[in-house]
Every structure is written in C-alpha cells, then in structure tokens.
Amino acid sequence: MRLSRYFLPTLKETPSEAQIASHRLMLRAGMIHQEAAGIYSWLPLGFKVLQNIEQIVREEQNRAGAIEMLMPTLQPAELWKESGRYEAYGKEMLRITDRHKREMLYGPTNEEMLTAIFRTYCRSYKELPKILYHTQWKFRDEVRPRFGVMRGREFLMKDAYSFDIDEAAARRSYNRMFIAYLNTFSRMGLQSVPMRAETGPIGGDLSHEFIILAETGESAVYCHKDLVDMPSPGLDVDFDGDLQALVDESTALYAATEDVHDEEAFMKVPEEKRLSARGIEVGQVFYFGTKYSEAMKATVTLKGGGEQAVHMGSYGVGVSRIAGAVIEASHDEDGIIWPMAIAPFKVGIINLRQGDTDTDAACDQAHQVLENAGAEPLYDDSENRAGAKFARMDMIGLPWQLIIGPRGLKDGVVELKERATGERQTLSLDAALNLLEKQCVRSE
Amino acid sequence: MRLSRYFLPTLKETPSEAQIASHRLMLRAGMIHQEAAGIYSWLPLGFKVLQNIEQIVREEQNRAGAIEMLMPTLQPAELWKESGRYEAYGKEMLRITDRHKREMLYGPTNEEMLTAIFRTYCRSYKELPKILYHTQWKFRDEVRPRFGVMRGREFLMKDAYSFDIDEAAARRSYNRMFIAYLNTFSRMGLQSVPMRAETGPIGGDLSHEFIILAETGESAVYCHKDLVDMPSPGLDVDFDGDLQALVDESTALYAATEDVHDEEAFMKVPEEKRLSARGIEVGQVFYFGTKYSEAMKATVTLKGGGEQAVHMGSYGVGVSRIAGAVIEASHDEDGIIWPMAIAPFKVGIINLRQGDTDTDAACDQAHQVLENAGAEPLYDDSENRAGAKFARMDMIGLPWQLIIGPRGLKDGVVELKERATGERQTLSLDAALNLLEKQCVRSE
Numbered sequence: 001m002r003l004s005r006y007f008l009p010t011l012k013e014t015p016s017e018a019q020i021a022s023h024r025l026m027l028r029a030g031m032i033h034q035e036a037a038g039i040y041s042w043l044p045l046g047f048k049v050l051q052n053i054e055q056i057v058r059e060e061q062n063r064a065g066a067i068e069m070l071m072p073t074l075q076p077a078e079l080w081k082e083s084g085r086y087e088a089y090g091k092e093m094l095r096i097t098d099r100h101k102r103e104m105l106y107g108p109t110n111e112e113m114l115t116a117i118f119r120t121y122c123r124s125y126k127e128l129p130k131i132l133y134h135t136q137w138k139f140r141d142e143v144r145p146r147f148g149v150m151r152g153r154e155f156l157m158k159d160a161y162s163f164d165i166d167e168a169a170a171r172r173s174y175n176r177m178f179i180a181y182l183n184t185f186s187r188m189g190l191q192s193v194p195m196r197a198e199t200g201p202i203g204g205d206l207s208h209e210f211i212i213l214a215e216t217g218e219s220a221v222y223c224h225k226d227l228v229d230m231p232s233p234g235l236d237v238d239f240d241g242d243l244q245a246l247v248d249e250s251t252a253l254y255a256a257t258e259d260v261h262d263e264e265a266f267m268k269v270p271e272e273k274r275l276s277a278r279g280i281e282v283g284q285v286f287y288f289g290t291k292y293s294e295a296m297k298a299t300v301t302l303k304g305g306g307e308q309a310v311h312m313g314s315y316g317v318g319v320s321r322i323a324g325a326v327i328e329a330s331h332d333e334d335g336i337i338w339p340m341a342i343a344p345f346k347v348g349i350i351n352l353r354q355g356d357t358d359t360d361a362a363c364d365q366a367h368q369v370l371e372n373a374g375a376e377p378l379y380d381d382s383e384n385r386a387g388a389k390f391a392r393m394d395m396i397g398l399p400w401q402l403i404i405g406p407r408g409l410k411d412g413v414v415e416l417k418e419r420a421t422g423e424r425q426t427l428s429l430d431a432a433l434n435l436l437e438k439q440c441v442r443s444e
Numbered sequence: 445m446r447l448s449r450y451f452l453p454t455l456k457e458t459p460s461e462a463q464i465a466s467h468r469l470m471l472r473a474g475m476i477h478q479e480a481a482g483i484y485s486w487l488p489l490g491f492k493v494l495q496n497i498e499q500i501v502r503e504e505q506n507r508a509g510a511i512e513m514l515m516p517t518l519q520p521a522e523l524w525k526e527s528g529r530y531e532a533y534g535k536e537m538l539r540i541t542d543r544h545k546r547e548m549l550y551g552p553t554n555e556e557m558l559t560a561i562f563r564t565y566c567r568s569y570k571e572l573p574k575i576l577y578h579t580q581w582k583f584r585d586e587v588r589p590r591f592g593v594m595r596g597r598e599f600l601m602k603d604a605y606s607f608d609i610d611e612a613a614a615r616r617s618y619n620r621m622f623i624a625y626l627n628t629f630s631r632m633g634l635q636s637v638p639m640r641a642e643t644g645p646i647g648g649d650l651s652h653e654f655i656i657l658a659e660t661g662e663s664a665v666y667c668h669k670d671l672v673d674m675p676s677p678g679l680d681v682d683f684d685g686d687l688q689a690l691v692d693e694s695t696a697l698y699a700a701t702e703d704v705h706d707e708e709a710f711m712k713v714p715e716e717k718r719l720s721a722r723g724i725e726v727g728q729v730f731y732f733g734t735k736y737s738e739a740m741k742a743t744v745t746l747k748g749g750g751e752q753a754v755h756m757g758s759y760g761v762g763v764s765r766i767a768g769a770v771i772e773a774s775h776d777e778d779g780i781i782w783p784m785a786i787a788p789f790k791v792g793i794i795n796l797r798q799g800d801t802d803t804d805a806a807c808d809q810a811h812q813v814l815e816n817a818g819a820e821p822l823y824d825d826s827e828n829r830a831g832a833k834f835a836r837m838d839m840i841g842l843p844w845q846l847i848i849g850p851r852g853l854k855d856g857v858v859e860l861k862e863r864a865t866g867e868r869q870t871l872s873l874d875a876a877l878n879l880l881e882k883q884c885v886r887s888e
Contacts, residue, residue, distance in 0.1 A: 009565030121453030
C-alpha cells in the first residue's frame with residue numbers, strides 16, 4: 001500500500017484526554033477516532049489490527065472445535081426477563097424502545113439468546129456436546145468509559161457458549177476453551193496468566209480470567225512468578241484428547257484476581273516467587289452449570305429416558321480491548337512495537353528522497369515484490385523529509401523498516417531496521433527483500 | 445466438517461410466516477433464526493454465506509482502490525443535527541438515550557460520521573481523492589419488516605464514501621464504484637442491471653440502483669432486454685484508467701426503477717426489447733456533490749489558494765440482503781442452488797450406510813482429502829437413511845454431492861452429482877476427488 005493512497009491521519013501532538021500509553025498511541029498513530037464517550041471509529045490502520053486479532057481468535061476457536069455463527073447486536077427484552085437478568089443488569093444495559101414501543105436492548109452478552117436458540121432446535125443428548133461462538137459488537141453503558149478501547153462502551157467481543165450433558169462433560173468444554181485461549185494470546189505475542197476469578201453477573205462457580213501483566217492494568221492480581229513465563233500448550237494439542245493435565249499444569253500455582261484473592265494461600269508461595277502486580281483482563285471463561293438452561297427450559301432427553309437441563313459455560317475474548325492491551329505490553333518512547341502476527345503492515349518502506357529517479361524506482365520495485373509476496377508493505381511515498389518519515393514509522397510500529405536512499409543505492413545497498421530491537425543492517429536490495437519475505441510472510 | 449460436530453438445524457416443515465422462497469429456504473436450511481421482527485441470528489451455515497459475500501465485496505472494493513475501516517453502530521445525534529437529517533429521517537431512525545441522557549441513534553447510514561472524520565484530518569487538496577468504506581450492521585426501523593433478511597431492520601451493509609475536489613473527479617470515483625459493483629455481483633453469480641434511480645433521503649442528483657431481476661422483487665423496473673445478459677467488465681479493468689466508456693456502455697440503454705421511470709423514453713425502446721419486470725436492489729451508488737460537506741464544513745484548501753467544500757458520493761451494497769437475493773435468483777423445488785463463490789461448503793459427502801466399515805473409511809478419506817485441499821466439504825455422517833440425506837443436501841444446495849455407498853465401492857466407484865443440473869456421473873473415488881479439487885478450490 002502506498003501512503004499517498006492510504007488514509008493514515010497521524011497526530012504530532014499527544015492528545016490531552018489520553019491517560020495511558022495505548023490510548024495515546026492509538027490516537028497518535030491514526031488508529032482510532034472517538035465518536036462519543038467510549039465509542040470509536042477504527043481508522044484503516046486500527047481496523048487492520050482489529051481484523052488480525054479477530055482472525056487469530058477465530059482460527060483458535062475453530063481449531064478447538066467451536067462453530068462460528070453470528071447473533072445480532074439488538075435483543076428483545078423478553079429473553080432477559082426469562083433469565084431474570086433484565087432488572088439485575090442495571091444501568092449498564094442500554095435499553096431501547098422501537099417504533100412499536102417494544103422493549104429491546106443492545107446486547108452486553110449472549111447467554112440468553114444462544115440458550116433460546118439451543119432450546120428451539122436441540123432436544124436430545126445426541127446433539128451434545130456443542131460449542132458455538134460469534135464475534136460481535138456489544139454495548140455496556142459504563143458510567144465512566146476511559147482508556148480508549150480498553151474500557152469502551154461499544155466493544156468487540158468473541159463469546160462462545162458450550163452445551164453439555166453433565167458437569168464432567170462441561171468441564172471438557174471448559175478445558176478446550178481454556179487451552180485455546182492460552183494459544184490465542186500466545187500467537188499475538190501476549191503472555192497471559194490464567195487466574196481464578198469472580199463470576200460476577202454471568203454466575204456460576206468456576207471461572208478464570210486471562211490476565212496480561214501491565215502497570216496500567218485496571219485490576220490488582222497476585223500470582224506465582226513462574227506463571228509469567230510458562231510456555232503456551234502449542235497448536236498441535238489434540239483437542240479431542242484429555243486436556244485436564246494441561247489445564248492442571250496452568251492452574252497448579254497460585255494465581256488470583258483481587259476479588260477472589262486469598263492472602264493466606266498466597267503466603268504459602270515462597271516469598272521470592274510472590275508476584276503482586278497489575279493486570280489487564282483479555283479473556284474470561286465461566287462454567288455456570290444449569291443457571292440459564294433451567295430458567296429458560298433448555299433441556300435434552302437422556303439416553304435412558306428422562307430429561308436434563310444442559311450444563312453450560314461461556315467464554316469471552318475482548319477483541320477490541322486486545323488492540324490496546326498489546327500496545328500496553330509492547331511499546332517504547334518512540335511508539336508502538338507490533339508483534340508480527342497482528343501488525344497492520346509487516347514492513348514500512350521509507351524513500352529517503354522522493355522524486356529521485358533511481359530511489360523511486362528501487363522503492364517501487366521493493367513495494368511491488370513485497371506486495372506480490374504477501375509481505376504487506378506500507379510504502380511512505382510522501383514528500384516529507386527523512387526525519388519525519390522515520391519518526392512516523394517508529395510510531396506506527398511496523399516490525400521492519402526498509403530504508404532506501406540515493407547514497408546507499410550508489411553503493412548497491414539499502415538499510416533494514418528491526419523496530420523491536422532497533423538493530424540496523426546494510427545489505428543489497430535483493431538480500432533485504434529475501435529476508436523480509438522470510439520474516440513477514442505467514443507460512444502455513 | 446462433519447455434520448455430527450456441526451450445528452445445522454434444518455426444518456422439515458415450511459414455516460408459515462415465510463412468504464417468499466428465500467425466506468422459506470433460509471429458515472428450512474437452518475441458515476437464520478428470527479430474534480425479533482426483522483432481526484436475525486445467522487446460524488453457522490448462513491454465517492458462512494454472509495462471510496463469503498462480505499469477502500467478495502471487500503476484495504472488489506480494495507481492487508477499486510477503496511480503503512477499509514470500521515465505524516461504530518451507534519452515533520451521537522449531534523452529527524445528524526448538523527446535516528439536518530436528524531428530524532428528516534423520521535421514525536425509521538432508531539433513537540436511543542444513554543444513561544447520561546445523551547441522544548444517540550443506531551446508524552442507518554454513515555454520511556455524517558465519515559464527513560466529520562474527513563474534516564478532522566484532511567485540510568488540503570493533496571489528500572484527495574479518497575474512497576473509504578466499511579461493512580457494518582445498520583438499523584432501519586421499518587414499519588413492516590418482511591421477507592426475512594431481504595427487508596430486515598438490523599442488516600449488514602457495505603457503504604463507501606468518496607471525497608473529491610470537484611464534480612469531474614467525483615465522477616471518476618463514482619465510476620470506480622460503478623464498475624466494482626458490476627464485478628462484485630457477477631462474481632456472486634448475479635446478473636445485475638444498473639438502473640437510474642431516485643436519490644431519496646441521501647440526496648444528490650445522480651444515482652443508480654443495481655437490480656437483480658426476480659419475480660419476488662419489491663420494485664417494478666423497466667429496461668432494455670439486452671442489459672439482462674450484458675457481461676461484467678471483468679477483474680482486469682484498470683481502475684486508475686478512464687472508466688467512463690465502460691460506464692457509458694452499461695448505461696446507454698434504457699433502464700430505470702419505477703420512481704424515475706419515463707414512459708415516453710421507454711416507448712422508444714423497440715417493442716420486442718422492452719422489459720418490464722420486478723427487481724431486487726442489491727446496491728446503490730449516489731453522487732451528491734457538496735450536500736454534506738457544505739452543511740458540515742468539510743473543506744480543503746485549493747492549490748491556488750482559497751477553499752472548496754469537497755464533492756462526495758456514497759455507495760452501498762446490501763450484504764445481508766444478497767444472501768436472500770441469490771436464493772431468489774437460484775433455487776428450485778428441492779431447495780437452494782448456491783453459486784460456487786458463495787456456497788457455505790463446496791461439496792457434500794453422503795455416506796449411504798453409516799457404520800459399514802468400508803463405506804465409513806472411504807468417506808473419512810474423501811473428507812480428509814477434500815478438507816486438506818481446501819475444497820470445504822460437509823460430510824453427512826449421520827445415521828439418517830439415504831433419502832433423508834439426499835433431501836437435506838439438495839435443500840442446503842451445495843454445488844456438488846459426493847455419494848459413497850457399499851454397493852458402488854464393491855465395483856470401485858462412487859457417484860458425483862452436480863446440484864445445479866442434477867447430472868450424475870459414476871467414477872472412481874480418486875477421479876471424483878480430483879474433479880472436486882479442480883471445481884471447488886479457488887485458484888488465485
């Protein structure tokens with residue numbers, strides 16, 4: 001993509017309303033534009049990141065056997081009256097009246113709706129187990145939306161729902177999502193720590209939050225230090241196999257969010273391993289048994305006769321929030337440092353002298369080659385001076401920068417800079433393009 | 445995908461509320477589930493179709509040089525007060541009040557919001573031309589939502605917006621979208637006819653609707669018969685070149701929707717070429733000049749000094765509606781007939797005797813081979829009898845059916861049926877898999 005054809009409205013000044021790095025950098029890098037409190041447009045660069053995050057979440061959901069669908073943003077109030085949550089949800093629920101005076105709401109989550117879909121079509125134990133998910137915009141009318149997309153009102157969430165015959169089977173579904181989440185965040189370059197958590201308005205008695213440690217995190221968390229560099233299970237896990245041992249491994253050491261923190265248990269962790277820190281929640285999994293299926297009569301016939309309310313769980317990933325969380329975890333004074341997997345473009349081409357025939361030709365060639373190879377280049381073909389181009393490229397944080405200028409070309413070389421390390425190397429254009437193809441094109 | 449792991453709740457009975465074929469078939473094929481009047485969940489099979497449609501629209505928008513982003517579903521009322529449409533839009537606009545009593549609305553379209561984004565960042569003629577688009581859920585509170593997803597209230601639309609320095613340049617952007625639309629619909633197996641149309645609440649004086657002829661269409665349309673089999677421009681069009689001749693070719697013959705129909709002009713069409721029919725609108729393009737940019741002060745500085753309100757157009761494709769429109773255009777008594785490009789799966793594997801060792805093994809093999817090749821198979825591994833499997837496969841309308849049974853296997857053969865023609869051929873499993881890979885895997 002040529003910058004002259006793109007829409008990348010970067011800002012020179014730091015917007016005063018932004019209190020944390022991710023919010024500041026998303027505004028400065030031209031990723032988002034605020035439309036109302038906690039409601040954002042995703043400008044082209046931000047949208048690409050959002051798409052990349054959504055796609056990784058999707059691939060790992062599918063790998064774990066979950067089936068994708070899509071529920072609408074608006075829901076009829078009746079469903080929530082059935083479960084008893086219509087009143088309970090309070091002012092965070094955005095309530096709407098349509099032209100025929102019907103009570104609607106903008107969905108904050110979808111337990112009721114999917115339970116109602118399930119009961120319409122599934123009547124037998126033979127239909128189980130099932131995990132269904134969607135990625136859809138939700139709305140929670142926070143009193144004080146803040147931190148950009150980290151605590152927005154309209155936000156994108158992946159939410160999955162599992163249906164099983166009993167608690168043991170439901171636990172297997174829970175484990176599938178648990179392992180899928182560890183892999184999901186790991187693919188995005190995030191080290192997530194699963195922690196015991198409160199179930200809150202979802203209900204149930206088993207829940208884990210997946211936490212990214214970051215100073216600007218909203219919650220206090222407590223865990224054993226070894227969890228912070230525990231490797232993820234890996235993409236070759238057999239999701240049809242028994243995952244309990246893997247889950248046990250990830251939950252054996254102490255890890256809890258503030259709400260369920262047990263100081264006594266924490267004190268049993270060796271002192272040098274005790275970590276009390278701040279964290280950002282990027283996902284949460286719940287097992288809540290028959291809470292919704294009983295209230296809403298989602299039952300199946302049993303093999304030996306009789307009926308059983310299905311055991312359910314739900315599993316959320318904060319897709320739009322992750323864009324901010326990754327930046328909190330990966331930036332420096334100069335700007336964002338994108339992990340390759342979710343970088344909006346993989347390499348930025350910097351033309352040091354726009355208008356110089358040879359330099360323009362070399363940049364055009366690099367752009368063409370990288371685009372054809374699927375290396376997703378962004379070519380800064382603007383008239384700006386080199387300093388401004390460097391600063392902007394550093395700020396938007398693409399993993400690689402390919403720097404091409406007339407002086408280097410005379411010696412037959414270009415420069416390649418890795419954003420994360422700042423390391424620069426001088427090499428021929430061909431060698432640089434080869435290296436970039438290897439680094440930037442996703443192999444499958 | 446194995447049916448036993450999928451969620452495909454097909455219905456045997458025809459739902460009484462469905463008046464047209466597409467609505468009936470989408471319900472029966474387990475594609476959608478109604479949540480409220482004009483609001484649907486997209487069940488897994490329907491969601492795959494929706495994704496395929498969205499992806500084709502996206503590819504053709506990108507090819508034409510439009511840049512993707514994403515605006516939120518909710519909008520602040522202020523924007524619409526600036527343009528003067530807040531009152532004008534009437535009861536079709538879903539108005540919402542948040543917890544702080546701020547007036548919001550669920551966006552029915554995004555002219556105001558994108559004009560406001562543009563004016564925030566773009567101040568110079570150098571930023572032009574620009575075409576930005578997004579694919580997002582919209583809401584229009586229809587008095588009488590009907591025909592399933594064809595006239596829903598919550599619907600998915602791709603809407604693009606162009607910004608240009610003057611009318612001539614704006615016309616070039618209009619032409620880009622015009623040609624992109626012809627290609628877009630053609631790739632979905634739809635023959636669209638561009639027709640002069642009213643501009644309605646969007647405003648402006650130049651507009652075309654892209655119409656699919658269908659008996660169940662909501663609008664009366666009038667056109668020259670030759671337009672009905674005019675080939676699309678093709679994907680190798682140079683979008684940076686002059687597209688006027690191509691557009692002229694597609695608009696030279698008479699074609700108009702009811703609202704702007706000119707009986708006198710129509711009578712000049714040779715009688716045997718006069719076609720008066722019913723049509724489904726799948727897209728519409730508008731040029732409306734400075735209507736929004738003047739009201740909302742979206743101006744740029746000119747090269748020679750001075751300021752100019754930008755010339756704008758907007759361009760919509762009814763992504764969710766197209767799922768219904770394709771079915772209206774392509775079905776028979778037995779069910780849907782998907783064009784390959786948007787089929788949810790490309791081939792259905794029918795196991796004629798589930799439980800028979802050899803047949804199960806052959807089906808497993810076929811499933812594995814086709815899945816690895818990217819031919820997107822759906823394997824009916826249920827215990828149902830053959831007749832029920834055939835009927836369901838015909839109803840959900842996958843382009844190919846691979847039928848494997850013990851009798852054929854004894855002779856070393858399987859059967860391959862093409863859904864559109866009903867033609868069957870008997871051949872070895874290897875030959876069948878080879879043929880399916882050629883037919884079903886998208887080459888690029």
